[in-house]
Amino acid sequence: MHLTLRRSAGAAAALATVLTTVLGSTLIGSSPAQAATLDVTYDAVGTSTIKSTGSVVDLGPTTLTTALESADGSFTGHLPLPTSTAEFKLAGFLPVQATVDFIEAAPVTGALVRSGATTTVTSTATYFIKLSHVKIGGIPAFVGNQCRTAAPVVIPANSPxxxxxxxxxxxxxxxxxxxxxFQNCNLSTGLLNLIVPGAGNTVDLTVSNGRLG
Structure with a gap:
């Protein structure tokens, strides 16, 4: 699923000119005296796959806002993620459902990196993952309103x-x-910590339709 907004060819050309002027010298190499900041907003949509459960969580559609620094190509930004739902089967047969929220713990940070004529992105987003409305076999698990990861989850998102x-x-x-x-999940804390935590979870985002402001 891709979000797109119609933009005239003239507007796109104008944006390209501004970005090239402000950031082009950055990615090639500019002096601090020439530094400038440019705010660019993108549409973003994607998914995250939780390895331990095999469930797929929708990420977006949403908006990525960035402040690009011409001095070094770095940027900071925000990527608020809407509430989603995860579903999987415990032990292969017992259905589990949960509402999932990614709560921003720190701004997105990253950089545009140029190698020759090629530009790539490295970035890191940081969220607490909150679970609510958990049902196991159709029975509410009553995890409360504060069930979330004890520490923020650090998610790298780079150009493949x-x-x-x-x-x-x-x-x-x-x-x-x-x-x-996870912590503060009432009597379900132990069970959730047996099921969900672990490495190898993946995120895949499509960022599109860059525009000023």
Whole structure:
């Protein structure tokens, strides 16, 4: 699923000119005296796959807002993620459902990296993962309102090997991350910590439709 907004060819060309002027010298090499910040907003949509359960969680559609620094190509931003739902079968037969929220713990950080004529992105997002409305076999688990990872989950999202990122049209970002233990889930804390935490979870995002502001 891709979100797109119609934009005239003239607007796209204008954005390209501004970005090239402000950031082009950055990715090639500019002096601190020439540093400037440019706010660019993108549409974003994707999925995350939880390895331990095999469940797929929708990420978005949402909006990625970034502040690009021309001095070094770095950026900070925000990627708020809407509430989603995870479903899987425990022990292969017992259905489990849960509402999943990614609560931003720190701004997204990253950088545009140019190698020759190729531009890629490295980035890191940090969230607490919160679970609510958990049902096991159709029976509510009553995890309460504060059931979430004890520590923030650090999620890298980078341009995959062999792929590029276009400042205007965007690109694909992917990564692998680890989910730590949960806390404050009432009597379900132990069970959830047996089921969900672990390494090898993946994220796959498509970022598109870059626009100023």
């Amino acid at each position: 090997a062999g792929q590029t990122f276009n400042i205007i049209s965007g690109g694909r970002l992917a990564g692998t991350y680890t989910i730590g233990s």
